[in-house]
Amino acid sequence: MSSPPAPAGRARVPAPANPADVPARTGPARVPAWIVWSLRATATLHLVTVLGQAVIAGMFVTGEVDLLAHHNLGATVTAVLVGLQLIAAITLWRPGRGPLWPLGVSLLQAALVNAQIVLGQERLVAPHIPLAMVIFGLAVSMTAWTWRGPRGAAA
Template sequence: MSGRNARRGRRPLHLMRTAAVLVLLDTLAQAALAGLFVTGDLDLLTWHSANADALAALTLTQAAAALLVRWRQGGPLWPVGASVLLTVLVGAQQALGQARILAGHLPLGMAIFGLATALTYWTWTFTPTAADARMATVEVTE
């Protein structure tokens, strides 16, 4: 594989890494905004709500990137499922927050952070092999 093709072949994993890091950082930002809101800065609730929309978009991007890693680089299937689950959980988190159901909103936020951390860790430890990429190609062409 030429240098250009090798770089192109790694793009899905680079996209997944970038998306996973952004999701994790945005999840941390959500916790910080919530904590500052609780201290009495009511304007931060608006920021917290707007940032939830950004987090939802980021999780969709991550799910798409996980699918590309699976198809193009022969990555495992579980990160795709975990990324889709994360997207669903963020949607549920938004609904709970809008309904002011904090008894569900706060623990779900911790679960989202844990799943985002696991996915970010995986993206930095996964190394696709040439055999994985060949298997992905065979699966798509059959």
Template sequence: MLVLLDTLAQAALAGLFITGDLDLLTWHAANAGVLSALTIVQAAAALVVRRAARGPLWPAVASAVLVMLVSAQQGLGEARVLAGHMPLGMAVFGCATALTYWAFTHRPSSSPLVVRSRQEVAE
């Protein structure tokens, strides 16, 4: 959820910069580093869910893709390649939205810890 909220903040900062508040470009660039760090934390969390809780693979893969998208987004922004930077921002937003939706709606069929406890009791 933090990645999605920060992505929205990035869009707001960019929009306000475009309307003439030039100081917000500095904030937009600084927040890009925050977003990059958040996507790395999210990817690590997705791997933990995959390995420890036996969650699905796709959120870990999508999170890794999001790390790469944000990295490319930063590079295009620093190079002032807006023709690629702005559409890629939409892809980042879409990926962050899908992952946030999944995180709030996914219900595991059974917890590995509960299954393990039941097996131990049966033995």
């Protein structure tokens, strides 16, 4: 018995004899888990240091002037961690084949943290405090995304 003719404009594709011969549908490539975890770790640690900086700054302005040295040290640690986050974001993008925008946000964070350090060293408190709020908001957003956004092979 012959099969009915295919509609005009469409070629009939025969069904495979063995269902195992059907190619599996693949979604977007998964980022290796170690890359996802490196970004999660660096973004989370960066956020913790930003929060720590806010606590130390609050204590400093209420009269604990000895905490200025701790605030300076915290700035260095924050800058190092945002630098490591930047490296993790580069790794997420290439070779991890993840999105590019976390790299852009990490670059922005690194630039703002370095600007913040300069403002603090120059004792320019008026722009230093609002910039701290921007840095905090970006750090919270990036950290939240790392924990709900990228999916690694074993994440």
